[in-house]
Amino acid sequence: MVALINRHEDKAILLRDKFQFDCKVMQDYKELLHEEDIDLVSICTPPQMHAEIASDLLSAGKHVLVEKPMAMSLEECDQMLAAAAESGCILSVVGQNRFHEPNWNLKHILDSGLPGKIVHAQVDSYHWRGESYYDLWWRGTWEQEGGGCTLNHGVHHMDMLLWMMGMPQSVQAVMSNTSHPNSEVEDISIAILSYADGSLAQITSSVIHHGEERQMVFQGEHARISSPWKVYASTAKDNGFPERNPALETEIEAYRDGIEPLLYSGFEGQVDNVLTAIENGSHQVLIDGQDGRNVLELITAVYEASITKQPVSLPLAKDNPFYTREGLLAHAPRFNAKTRPALKASEQQ
Structure with a gap:
């Protein structure tokens, strides 16, 4: 775990301390865009923020696991899919x-x-x-x-x-x-x-x-x-x-x-599926961005x-x-x- 991001920093600190993570705490996800030691970002914000955050991270070369629903509209889904295709990064949508x-x-x-x-x-x-x-x-x-x-x-x-x-x-x-x-x-x-x-x-x-x-x-x-x-x-x-x-x-x-x-079952199963796809370089996940769009x-x-x-x-x-x-x-x-x-x-x- 490299970083926790929450616009209310105290919440991120509570989470970090609860699970004893040795990680950074940030308020703005854009601080991640130039962090070279970050491979995968999990987006758990309210849905209206998914498209912008995911597209920015994908364009910065980060793999993304985004909570359901994928976005607020099909137009936003297509924006995210385009960013994933251009970057070659994984876009997986939660379907645990x-x-x-x-x-x-x-x-x-x-x-x-x-x-x-x-x-x-x-x-x-x-x-x-x-x-x-x-x-x-x-x-x-x-x-x-x-x-x-x-x-x-x-x-x-x-x-x-x-x-x-x-x-x-x-x-x-x-x-x-x-x-x-x-x-x-x-x-x-x-x-x-x-x-x-x-x-x-x-x-x-x-x-x-x-x-x-x-x-x-x-x-x-x-x-x-x-x-x-x-x-x-x-x-x-x-x-x-x-x-x-x-x-x-x-x-x-x-x-x-x-x-x-x-x-592994549930969330653990999906996280393992995404991590395995990153580790073996296949980028093949059970639930990809097109599934989320469908x-x-x-x-x-x-x-x-x-x-x-x-x-x-x-x-x-x-x-x-x-x-x-x-x-x-x-x-x-x-x-x-x-x-x-x-x-x-x-x-x-």
Whole structure:
């Protein structure tokens, strides 16, 4: 660890002392640009600052791991991708849930073809947050947070869905704010994704679900698999009604048991993946900048479909009114006025 940067220096000092880092403390990330002993920078700022910081660091020859969401707009994503391409440096976007064993196994089983073609996916990104969650200065505003639960909570499951099924052909969606009067942004959205092969997927992003149950269920032609783990396979009787297929279930279970376990999970898994790519010079990471952009493109399509109440076709063109941050801000509904005062500067995160 070479340096910790926080505009509130006392916070960086507390972090340094807590983990006993022997490192510098700075208030401005630009002090890093000419530090030759820095290889990788992790960006954990509010999302509206990602594009500028990442682009500057990449252009200075630093590898970057940036928190989700990658940026506030597709235009900003393209700015970051251009900086990465020009510098030849790694741009990785946080998607730590890919490195959790259940999701890792699910991906490998889908790729094996054992469940057959995926015909339907159900993705429940259920969270619960109280009203005070949006009292933080930057949360609950389109200008600062960039969106609500779709962007900042559903992003993880959307990343995994795209990893497992790829980009859809079109999106239909609705969204609302049902329970958070101190927030401009949505606290629930429901999207239906249509794929070129006829498959459908549905994803609910929410901060209003008690219990916070989260799941990904894939219905294949031959079997259903899910995270949390469950497998059920069916064959047809002569009259077309289902009959359980224990032989296929056993085969899928055996395949799952044979998947090599992850050495590190969650954030540790992704950090190890990025460090390994730097160390061996491959620059090949599991989640790169294009993956991060794909997720934001899907989220942008969900917002556009919700706002316009029309199906949205993908990919989104650069002349799309939602391609830029300004375009989204011009069209975004303000469900409520954010009225409660922001926290003191010393309490801001």
